[in-house]
Amino acid sequence: MASGEGSRQWSSLPSNLIHLISTKLPDLSDRVRIRSVCKMWKSSVSVSDPSPCLPWFVSCDMDRSDEIVYYSLSSKKTCKIHFPQQRNSYFLGTAGGFILSCQDSSSESISLFNPLTGLEISVPNPKEFEEFSVVSNPFQKDLLVILGNILDSDETFVGLIRPGDEAWVIRRLDMMLYEGVCLWYDGMCFINEYGTPTWTGDATTRSILSTVPPPPRDSRPMSPRYMLETCGQILLIFTHMTFIDKLEEIDFTIYQLNKVGGTYQWVKIRGIGDRMLFLDYVRSFALRASDFSGFRGNCIYFYKDDFKRLRLLLCRHDLETGTTEVLPNFSGKWSTWMIPNLSESN
Known part of the structure; x- marks a missing residue:
């Protein structure tokens, strides 16, 4: 030839x-x-x-504040991206392939940026807010939803903004979330505080449509860390942390919102079938394992702190066997899941 x-x-x-x-x-x-x-x-x-695209687990580098570390589940490799614009920033969550970040551990300067394209989008400064985090899922491009507190107030709020908006739209909630979770789905807002009924309301009018009795209390210490929608179903996920020989063990209990006898109830389920759940500190979302060759369902991907070695451990928990394995080649801080996107626009 x-x-x-x-x-x-x-x-x-x-x-x-x-x-x-x-x-x-x-x-x-x-x-x-x-x-x-x-x-x-x-x-x-x-x-x-x-x-379909598997998420990347992204984090600030432990030693270099101007480098972003990401772990690819597909390639099982860890790579770094030099991004000096984000020096000394931390991550609040992701949306549509963009990371929402805060400079210098404050809300004085926040932005959306795509580490793959270098595109950065300014976001209006939510001056009256504090301790907020992203609750919209990482696939969502047209609407960014955050949950947090109002400064000098006991109120909890949901903040909404769309690309091009000049200000946040605020929905104040009639409750203070201490260990609670919030889900924004299909024009509905679902709120759960441990040990209390789940509040279901219209996202626009804030009117309460229904309340769902809380799940039965478990004998083990737990908190309702996550609530998500998957395949049209609402799941509530509780985490359990125990220490065995000074090693932290994490287990999960999952409830599904079902209609039983004409009313909605939280029903405990043993597995999630073909689905894979992805959890970070406050957010969660799901994918179908059958969409990705070599991956199995009924698993939860999450991370936990290894305080002794000052690193994060990315883990996979098998709901069928109850076992947890640590995925290799990852350490970092301010971590979250991102759906990689090469698009030049949000």
């Missing part, structure tokens, strides 16, 4: 075939590589296809 003939054959592959291959790639980094082969391949591979 003459020199150059092979490259002509590669570049002459049908555009639709290249596009089809790219939609089967599980990791966005693979799509970046295939776009780098030649101009024709680049034009054939869209950066915004809605094909």
